[in-house]
Amino acid sequence: MTPPQRRRRHPKEQPPPEPLKQGPRKEPERLYVLTGSAEGRERAALDLVTLIVARADPPPSSTPERAALIRLCAAPLSVAELSAYLNLPFSVVTVLLTELLTAELVQARAPIVRQAIADRSLLEAVMHGLQKL
Amino acid sequence: MDFKSSDTLPGPRTEDHLPQTAQAAVKIVIVGGFGVGKTTMVGSVSEIRPLTTEETMTQAGVGVDDDYGSETKTATTVAMDFGRISITEQLVLYLFGTPGQERFWFLWNGLFEGALGAVVLIDTRRLEVSFDVIGRLEESGVPFVIAVNSFPDGPRYPVEDLREALDLAPEIPIVECDARRRASSRDVLMTLMTFLHSLAMTGSLT
Numbered sequence: 001m002t003p004p005q006r007r008r009r010h011p012k013e014q015p016p017p018e019p020l021k022q023g024p025r026k027e028p029e030r031l032y033v034l035t036g037s038a039e040g041r042e043r044a045a046l047d048l049v050t051l052i053v054a055r056a057d058p059p060p061s062s063t064p065e066r067a068a069l070i071r072l073c074a075a076p077l078s079v080a081e082l083s084a085y086l087n088l089p090f091s092v093v094t095v096l097l098t099e100l101l102t103a104e105l106v107q108a109r110a111p112i113v114r115q116a117i118a119d120r121s122l123l124e125a126v127m128h129g130l131q132k133l
Numbered sequence: 134m135d136f137k138s139s140d141t142l143p144g145p146r147t148e149d150h151l152p153q154t155a156q157a158a159v160k161i162v163i164v165g166g167f168g169v170g171k172t173t174m175v176g177s178v179s180e181i182r183p184l185t186t187e188e189t190m191t192q193a194g195v196g197v198d199d200d201y202g203s204e205t206k207t208a209t210t211v212a213m214d215f216g217r218i219s220i221t222e223q224l225v226l227y228l229f230g231t232p233g234q235e236r237f238w239f240l241w242n243g244l245f246e247g248a249l250g251a252v253v254l255i256d257t258r259r260l261e262v263s264f265d266v267i268g269r270l271e272e273s274g275v276p277f278v279i280a281v282n283s284f285p286d287g288p289r290y291p292v293e294d295l296r297e298a299l300d301l302a303p304e305i306p307i308v309e310c311d312a313r314r315r316a317s318s319r320d321v322l323m324t325l326m327t328f329l330h331s332l333a334m335t336g337s338l339t
Contacts, residue, residue, distance in 0.1 A: 003290055003298035004261045009268040047243050048186070048215075049158035049227045051151070075150040078158055078227060080215055084184035085143045089210075090241060091188060111158045112224075113247035114275075118333035122224075126159065126249070127326045129220030133178060133319045 044098040044108065048080040048090065051109040052097060058105070069096055070105055149181045151225060158225040161325065162245055164233050164270075165254035166262035170282040170312035171230030172214045174254060177318045179216025179228065187212045188240045211240060228322075233266030245270070250325050251277040254312065257287040260298060267299060278306040278328055280321045304328075 053076045058067035065086070072082055083093045100106045112122060163171045176183045189210050218226045229244065231237045238245055245251065251270055255263045270277045279299065283289075290298070292307050301307070306324050311317045 003257070003288075003294060004264075005298055006261075006264040006267065006300050008300040008302070009271040011274045012272045047247060048229070048241055049160045049225075051155055051158055051225070053153070072144050075145075075153060076155040077145070077151065078217075078225075080186045080227065080229075081145070081184060081217075083186040084215075085145065087143070087187075089187050089189045109156055109158075111160065111247060113159075113243065114249055117336065118249075118329060120330065120333045122159070123249070123326055123330045123333060125224055126220055126226060127323065127330065129218065129224070129226065130319055130323050130326065133218065133315065 044094065044101050046079050046094045046097055046108065047111045047113075049078045049111045051076040051078055051111075052082060053077075053107045053109065054105065055107050056105055066096060066100060069093070069100065073106060076109065145181070151219065152222050154222040155219075155225055156223040158227055159220075160227040160229060160244075160248050161322065162248045162251045162275075163228060163230045163254055164251055164266050165230075165282075166256065166259060167232060169254045169256045169259075169262075171232075171254055174252075174280075174282075174310075174312035174318045174321070175214055175216040175228050175230045177313055177315045178218060178322065180219060181217050183214045183216045183230075185212050185214050186241075190236070190240060211236065213237070213241070233263065233269075235269070238269070245273060245275050248275065250329050251275050252280050252321055252325055253277050254280050254282050255299075256282055256284060257290060257295075258284065260295075263299070267301075276325075276329055276332055278308065278321070278325045280312075280324075281307065281309045282312045283309050304331075 052073045054070045054073045058070040062070065068086060069082060072085055079090065079093055079097065083090045086093065097106065097108070101108060112119070163174055165171050172183055187210055189208055191208050213229055213231050215227055215229045218228070220226050231244065253263055253267055253270070267277070279295070279301065281295070295307055296303070306328050308321055308324050310321045
């Protein structure tokens, strides 16, 4: 039996990936439910795996969903986990977090992204960690 | 979406808390067609029960009757399962299982671009569903390995036949796995990491 046949593609000419420093670009229009109108507002460059840590207890004036976010990240949690536990879309969580970051109620720990020249010690650390599984 | 009481708030179990020392995270994407075993693989190696993150987008409707510039919009929700492995007290690895469609690539910031690499999980019964995503990984220069999730009723091809059918460069690893087994899924991730490491050694990581 012969498997179906694919044809190889090649890297497109493109600038090196800088996913965390992006200006305005074409994106699907998102729904903002809890955040009011976020049109034209700057959103912090948050990755799915940016770790968020609370810097303080939620102020009494916090809305329930903001208070919930702050309480959730008493220990570090990724934006993806916050989105999952709060059952909110990723983009809504990033808008909420942008406000909390601006108010210095939470702190963001940026992820390590793939580099043109990979950090070998990072790769080795991951390999070592997987070996222990 | 009720936030009535702090007692009922959802959140990680105590044993699922990351230490305060966790400084940074890295991610690996597991990509493949529906039903190929992505979530199974994520679940078999994850230290937490797999979670789901969602994104909602609206799309302008493209209808044949839409002759008067009246736009209809539909909201689409796309979901992605993920898991987590603590590597050290400082470093955390996240695994995202995602379908191969293009919308996933831009919906989540840097999902693929920032990932260390990708595992393309394939099912030999439906090899062709992986063609497009492999092509897009090649185009974007995201390093990847192929993992063949062995289904009992799937056709078995010799690795070299698969390499030819998938038209893969000779250096790209192809491994068989059983996504249900932790050790097997771990070995797939290790194959990816070893491959990334060899690319780093030769300096050919794009």
